[in-house]
Amino acid sequence: MSTTSGTERQGPVDELLAAVRSGRLARIPELLAALDAAQRRACLPALKELRKELRQDWSRESAEVKGRLLVAGAGCHAGPAGAATWLAGSDFGVRDWARNSVLHQVIEAQPVEWQVEVVTRLAARPVRSWGWSMYPVIEAVVRRTGCEVPRGESFVRSWMDHSDETGGPRPTLADVLREDAFTPVLLPELFELADVGYTLTFRLSPRPGDIWTEAIGELAAAGVVDRTQLLDRCLARLLRGGKATDQRAFLEVLRALAPTAEEYAARVRDVVALLDGLSVIAGHAQDVLAGLDEAGLIEPEVLAEASAVVLFRNEKKLVRAQLAWLEKAARRAPARSGPVVLAAAEAFGHPDTALQERALNVVARHLKAAGDAVLADLRSAAETLNPAHHRRAGELFGAPVGGDGGDPDTGWNELLPPAPEPRPLGAPIGSAAELAEELSALLAAREPGMAAFERVLDGLVRLTHRDRAALVEALEPVRRVHPWRGTGSWGDCTPREILFVVAAVAGELPPRRFWDSLRGRDGSALRGPGTTVPGAVLAARLEEAAWQVTATRPPYLLATPTDATGALDPAVLVERIAGYEAAGVTPGKADLSQALLRVGPVAVGPVTDGSVAEGAALKAAEALTSPAGRRLAHWLRTGGLHGQPSKRVLFAPGKGLRRTNVYGNRWWEEIERIAVAQPGIGAGPVGPGGERLPSEFLALLDGTEPSVARARKVYDWSRRPVAHWFAMLPWHREELAARWLDPFAEGADRDERGAAGHLPLLAEAGGPAGLALHLALAYGLGARHVEDRTAAVDALLVLAARGDLDSALLGRELGALVACGTVTAGRLGAALTLAAESGARATVWSVLGAALPALLGEADPSTRGLGDLIALATDCARRTGARGPVAEVTAVAGRGGAGRVVKEARALRDVLAG
Numbered sequence: 001m002s003t004t005s006g007t008e009r010q011g012p013v014d015e016l017l018a019a020v021r022s023g024r025l026a027r028i029p030e031l032l033a034a035l036d037a038a039q040r041r042a043c044l045p046a047l048k049e050l051r052k053e054l055r056q057d058w059s060r061e062s063a064e065v066k067g068r069l070l071v072a073g074a075g076c077h078a079g080p081a082g083a084a085t086w087l088a089g090s091d092f093g094v095r096d097w098a099r100n101s102v103l104h105q106v107i108e109a110q111p112v113e114w115q116v117e118v119v120t121r122l123a124a125r126p127v128r129s130w131g132w133s134m135y136p137v138i139e140a141v142v143r144r145t146g147c148e149v150p151r152g153e154s155f156v157r158s159w160m161d162h163s164d165e166t167g168g169p170r171p172t173l174a175d176v177l178r179e180d181a182f183t184p185v186l187l188p189e190l191f192e193l194a195d196v197g198y199t200l201t202f203r204l205s206p207r208p209g210d211i212w213t214e215a216i217g218e219l220a221a222a223g224v225v226d227r228t229q230l231l232d233r234c235l236a237r238l239l240r241g242g243k244a245t246d247q248r249a250f251l252e253v254l255r256a257l258a259p260t261a262e263e264y265a266a267r268v269r270d271v272v273a274l275l276d277g278l279s280v281i282a283g284h285a286q287d288v289l290a291g292l293d294e295a296g297l298i299e300p301e302v303l304a305e306a307s308a309v310v311l312f313r314n315e316k317k318l319v320r321a322q323l324a325w326l327e328k329a330a331r332r333a334p335a336r337s338g339p340v341v342l343a344a345a346e347a348f349g350h351p352d353t354a355l356q357e358r359a360l361n362v363v364a365r366h367l368k369a370a371g372d373a374v375l376a377d378l379r380s381a382a383e384t385l386n387p388a389h390h391r392r393a394g395e396l397f398g399a400p401v402g403g404d405g406g407d408p409d410t411g412w413n414e415l416l417p418p419a420p421e422p423r424p425l426g427a428p429i430g431s432a433a434e435l436a437e438e439l440s441a442l443l444a445a446r447e448p449g450m451a452a453f454e455r456v457l458d459g460l461v462r463l464t465h466r467d468r469a470a471l472v473e474a475l476e477p478v479r480r481v482h483p484w485r486g487t488g489s490w491g492d493c494t495p496r497e498i499l500f501v502v503a504a505v506a507g508e509l510p511p512r513r514f515w516d517s518l519r520g521r522d523g524s525a526l527r528g529p530g531t532t533v534p535g536a537v538l539a540a541r542l543e544e545a546a547w548q549v550t551a552t553r554p555p556y557l558l559a560t561p562t563d564a565t566g567a568l569d570p571a572v573l574v575e576r577i578a579g580y581e582a583a584g585v586t587p588g589k590a591d592l593s594q595a596l597l598r599v600g601p602v603a604v605g606p607v608t609d610g611s612v613a614e615g616a617a618l619k620a621a622e623a624l625t626s627p628a629g630r631r632l633a634h635w636l637r638t639g640g641l642h643g644q645p646s647k648r649v650l651f652a653p654g655k656g657l658r659r660t661n662v663y664g665n666r667w668w669e670e671i672e673r674i675a676v677a678q679p680g681i682g683a684g685p686v687g688p689g690g691e692r693l694p695s696e697f698l699a700l701l702d703g704t705e706p707s708v709a710r711a712r713k714v715y716d717w718s719r720r721p722v723a724h725w726f727a728m729l730p731w732h733r734e735e736l737a738a739r740w741l742d743p744f745a746e747g748a749d750r751d752e753r754g755a756a757g758h759l760p761l762l763a764e765a766g767g768p769a770g771l772a773l774h775l776a777l778a779y780g781l782g783a784r785h786v787e788d789r790t791a792a793v794d795a796l797l798v799l800a801a802r803g804d805l806d807s808a809l810l811g812r813e814l815g816a817l818v819a820c821g822t823v824t825a826g827r828l829g830a831a832l833t834l835a836a837e838s839g840a841r842a843t844v845w846s847v848l849g850a851a852l853p854a855l856l857g858e859a860d861p862s863t864r865g866l867g868d869l870i871a872l873a874t875d876c877a878r879r880t881g882a883r884g885p886v887a888e889v890t891a892v893a894g895r896g897g898a899g900r901v902v903k904e905a906r907a908l909r910d911v912l913a914g
Contacts, residue, residue: 013043020050020068028068029105032075040076047073055091067097075106080117087118087134088125098136107137108144116147123150133158149185156189160196164204164212174209174218187216187225191233197245201252213249217256231257235270238281247278255284264288265297272302275309282318286310290325300336303329307343311350311359319347319355323362330366337369342377349384351833353871354900356385364396387878388907414880415839419801420764423564425451428556429459432467432474439475443482443496450727451564453495457545458560460501464549465556472506484508492535495724497542504546534725536696537594544588554585558628559594565765566727568598570617570636574624581626592628593697596635600731600766631687640731641701644679646738646772672820673745674813676772678738700728701735726761733765738772747783749822756780756788759795769804771813778813781831782823789831796835800843807843811850818851818866819858826865829872836876845876849886856888856905867900874908883914 016031018024032040051069054062070092077083097103107115119138135158142149159182164173177183190196200212209218220227234254238247264271274285289306292298303326310322323344330340340362347359363378375397382393382401390402429435435456442452463471484503503509531539541559548554558576562569573595580587587595621633681701686692693701721740729736737744743755759780762773777799780792799805817823836844852873859866870889876882889912892905 013039016043016072017046017050020047020072021065023064023068025068025071025102028071028075029102029109032072032106033109035076037078040078043072043076047076051089051091066092067100070097071100071103071106074103075109078114080114080121083114083118084121084125087137088122096133096136098134103137104140107141112145115141116145119147120150123155124152125154133161135159135162143181149182151185151189153193156186156193157196159186160190160199160212164199164202172207172210172215173204173212174215177215177219178222178224183219184225187219188229188233191230191237191250194242194246197243197247197249200249213252213256216253217258220257227257231259231263232267235267235274238277239270239273241277244278247281251281251284261292261295261297265292268292268298268302272306272309275306279313279315279318282310282313282315283321286318286321286325290321290328293325293329294332300339303336304339304343307346311343311346314351316352316355319350319352320358323347323355323358327362327365330362330369334366334369337366338371338374341366341370341374342381345378345381348381352868353386353388353875354867354904356389360385360389360393360396367396386875388874388911414842416801416843417797420798425455425561425564428462428560429455432463432471435459435463435471436474436478439498439502440478440481442498443478447723448495450495450566450724451561453498453724454560454727457498457501457541458557460498460505461545461549461554462556464505465553468505468549475502475506478502479506492532493539493542494535494722495538497539500542501546501549505549507550509546533696533699534721534728537590537700537728538724540590540694540696541594544590548588548591552585552588554587555579555583558587558591559598561598561727561730563730565761566598566730567600567766568595570599571620573599573632574617574620574629577624577626577629577632578620581624581629586626587628589694590696592631593693594728596632596640596693597697597728598730599632599635599640601639627687627689627691631689631691634688641681643681643732643735643768646676646678646734646770646775648771648775649675649677673749673822674775674816674820675741675745676738676775678735678772681732681735721755721758723758723761726758726765731766733762733767734770734772735767736765737762737776741772741776741779744776744779745822747785747788748779748817748824748827751784753785753788756783757791759792760798763795763798763802763804769799769806771809774806774810775813778810778817778823781814782817782827783831784827786830789827790834793831793835793838796843797838797840800840805843807846808850811847811852812854814847815851815854815858818863819854824865825855825859825863825869829865829868832869833872836872841876842880845873845880845882848873848876849882852886853888856892856901861892861899861901867904870901870904870908874904874911877908878911883912885909885912 012031012034016028016035019027019031035043047069050065051073054066054069070087070089073086074083077086107118110118119141122134123138135155138150138155138158139162141147163176163180170176177187190200203211209215216225216230219225220230231254234250234257237250238254241247259267268289271285271288275282275289277285286306289298289302293300293303307322307326310318313319326340326344330337344359344362347355350356350359367374367378379393379397379399379401382390382397385393385401387402390400394401429438438452438459439456442448442456445452460471479502482499484499500509545557556576556579558573558580559568561567562572576595577587618633618636621629621636624630624633692698721736721743725740726733726736740755743752744759746752747754747756756779759777762776777792777795780788780795783789783792796805796810814823814828818825818828832844832848848869852870855866855869886908889905889909892902893909895902
């Protein structure tokens with residue numbers, strides 16, 4: 001009897017599972033109704049097992065089964081927590097099952113308390129946990145049961161998404177929200193959301209009210225929502241700050257709410273606080289406050305408080321508007337002239353000399369009405385004025401300003417950072433545990449540094465030679481976290497692929513694969529169309545090291561640099577090759593080639609105790625007997641590589657700066673750009689036995705075409721240089737700058753990000769600093785992004801500190817770049833101002849002085865930011881005591897009119913005349 005009863009209980013269970021698998025979705029509610037609580041629980045293990053089977057199956061048939069599985073599981077979970085977790089599973093998101101009527105039927109059949117608890121849990125789940133939108137289910141339960149409307153972020157976002165659904169004829173968003181019972185509850189909550197700016201400002205149709213910002217305004221005006229609450233929430237949201245897109249969107253909401261002057265006056269403290277926010281928001285707050293002041297709705301002290309905030313902002317438009325507000329206030333009520341002139345004096349410390357002059361004009365016009373009581377404070381504030389205004393300020397305020405009777409400050413001392421000192425790589429890694437730790441750090445880094453990579457690669461070879469078994473054991477935890485997954489066919493070879501060598505140490509790869517994994521079909525070390533020439537060099541080194549740790553087991557690598565720039569001390573390389581000779585080890589071709597490229601010229605090697613170390617190194621190299629030793633001696637004796645000077649080339653529209661992507665679309669428009677033709681540094685001297693560098697290294701040295709011509713012919717995924725590339729030719733920064741000039745230029749004329757961040761590496765490297773390096777620096781100073789310009793300023797200061805900066809060359813190239821429009825005067829002015837403020841005013845003047853002929857003789861006088869550049873030149877010339885006329889400055893200063901460029905040219909002419 002017990003067996004029969006068990007068979008009867010299993011029948012409906014089996015039938016439900018069969019319905020899930022076979023496609024009878026409509027029968028599932030009926031089958032669930034026939035099961036008691038115990039039978040439903042008995043179904044869950046089988047349903048979960050089926051879900052596990054289907055998790056990685058994305059076929060159409062699997063999608064249908066998953067939908068039926070979702071419905072059955074929702075009915076079998078008696079606990080609300082388990083049901084909510086089941087319903088929120090991301091693997092059920094292959095279709096919009098949340099709208100399916102059968103699922104709603106199953107949920108509606110459950111007790112009301114169960115339904116409310118489930119939707120409450122679903123609505124409270126974080127956004128990232130919503131594998132797919134359960135909003136239709138939650139909405140249906142809330143509207144049907146009348147339970148409290150959820151206010152969590154996930155539910156509010158989904159409500160917004162479903163409110164503005166498009167497709168077919170539909171009422172406007174404002175009409176939809178007006179009829180929605182959720183609106184009074186949920187609309188105020190959207191002010192708490194982040195990353196909502198796009199949704200708020202996306203217009204669904206040209207009809208009024210079919211965008212969230214306008215709809216909110218209409219609903220507030222109609223009384224559907226509490227307008228006062230929305231206004232307070234909107235101001236609070238703007239005061240909290242956030243992403244610019246969100247801030248602009250909520251500003252549009254504020255404008256749509258259209259607060260009255262009285263409502264703004266009641267919230268004047270919040271409006272004043274907005275002056276410290278995003279530029280567009282500060283401008284709106286400034287307009288509101290100026291209107292309130294004119295209407296007499298705020299205290300006069302607010303004007304001074306607002307001025308203290310705005311007059312130190314960088315946005316010139318805001319500063320000019322604030323000074324205009326002060327002017328109007330004084331004219332409207334002369335009794336306020338005292339506070340007005342003191343407030344205007346706040347702008348005396350502004351970095352823009354033109355704004356200082358404007359503020360001084362405001363003070364001059366209202367000084368008589370202000371009275372003598374303000375003179376002491378004005379004299380104190382005038383000390384922050386540019387020296388160009390000291391004489392006039394002294395005349396206005398009745399006492400000398402600047403401590404020297406208003407004479408120009410010509411006692412400026414140039415302040416440059418100390419020249420970079422050599423940064424040794426340090427002692428080699430000494431233990432397997434230390435190597436595992438440094439390898440983990442290398443693999444965790446976003447862009448692994450050259451020094452870390454070279455130390456780890458050398459450590460793998462050294463410690464394999466000593467005790468391979470102990471090294472494999474120490475590396476096992478790292479290999480579990482970072483397994484070798486093979487090489488890709490598109491990406492470039494990077495330091496992270498040192499895992500190839502790690503896999504070789506562990507015996508994971510058979511020896512026959514060592515020369516195949518990183519090679520193309522033609523036998524070269526190029527792995528795919530995304531491989532760069534430096535990537536091929538790195539691949540060759542990794543491939544060779546993987547062979548060495550398995551076969552030859554050398555005691556160490558030859559190419560490991562001794563300095564963080566990638567340079568290798570010749571004396572150290574001589575010692576290493578001597579050690580190879582004593583051990584009877586033959587160096588790898590790639591390792592020896594990279595070592596030779598890292599050895600500096602004998603004439604510029606590091607100095608030890610007053611003597612040139614390379615002289616002794618060359619003598620020691622002559623005593624070596626192996627082929628590698630004789631080749632090193634020959635390399636040092638003949639001077640290694642011989643670079644040729646770069647040649648300036650102008651690529652104008654129509655000369656080939658048009659590039660297409662892999663789909664044949666235009667990558668960018670034609671741009672006028674200054675480039676270089678780099679003859680290349682050749683293959684280096686042929687060894688005593690006729691040896692030449694391997695093909696990968698020869699490609700690294702080739703530079704027969706102008707950089708833009710190469711860009712026209714070569715397409716890959718990783719053209720932007722990365723840090724470890726520069727360590728391949730640490731004594732030939734001019735050639736490196738020529739080869740990667742395109743990415744530097746793109747930072748200025750294509751607004752790309754990041755390439756100029758490597759300019760300090762070039763500045764700290766060795767070798768001549770010629771046209772290519774100075775042109776790369778010029779593009780960096782005109783880069784679009786602040787961090788790139790900052791890196792270029794660092795490079796400028798390093799070159800100046802080392803005595804490698806050719807200011808005249810850099811100035812001429814900057815002038816030409818501004819004249820042809822490749823570099824904007826505003827960006828250049830921002831970069832050079834940063835350099836000047838660091839103390840390098842003499843350096844900045846030497847650059848700008850050389851740029852002035854092109855800036856004033858070739859550039860359009862209406863070029864935006866040109867006046868600021870000339871003002872910076874004037875300030876630097878005054879402070880450094882520069883004298884001597886510049887023809888172009890004199891010519892522009894003699895023109896009629898009162899334009900900014902003409903006025904600044906006159907000021908510069910007067911300074912240079914002494």
